[in-house]
Amino acid sequence: SQTIHQWPATLVQPVGSPLSLECTVEGTSNPNLYWYRQAAGRGLQLLFYSVGIGQISSEVPQNLSASRPQDRQFILSSKKLLLSDSGFYLCAWNLSWGARNTIYFGEGSWLTVV
């Protein structure tokens, strides 16, 4: 069966510091990968998606970036964090194109920028 893991689960970072969140999917090949963010009192916002190694699309302008160095690895990064980057970050995956495909989420990572 497929599993998805992301880490770290929680982190507190000062403003201006770098960020790296990692996500891996096991048990499948060539998944679509996603980074979502849930900010306080808001819904789930898609930040990045990737359909293959090295292929990254951004949905919103921001000071975050994403990379996909391997088929089942997705990394969310920032060179300098802002206070507004605080939130709950979720990695997710699914397999195929098409409108009727459920997305599966990781456990989430709480980021607090202080």
Place this chain on the structure above:
Amino acid sequence: DQQVKQNSPSLSVQEGRISILNCDYTNSMFDYFLWYKKYPAEGPTFLISISSIKDKNEDGRFTVFLNKSAKHLSLHIVPSQPGDSAVYFCAAPSAYGANNLFFGTGTRLTVIP
């Protein structure tokens, strides 16, 4: 522009009663809808879905109703249990681009024992 909307941020229901969670959408091209359940500090988990060719889908205590003319769907939980207390998100797949989902802002359900 929020294409999927959940206008009630919270809902409290007595244990054993019915919980009704509502969701509206603006894009008439959406033809598939999903509900996710999320506990604090955890990722959302898929709960139930409905295709636009149906107006009802049932799975145990959970039933989703779809009213295409009103661009409205609802999730019914009967009977509600304390373990159902969570945030519920409705979602619809993007019509273009990647196979991502548009999510509503969520409704926090509290089931009171």
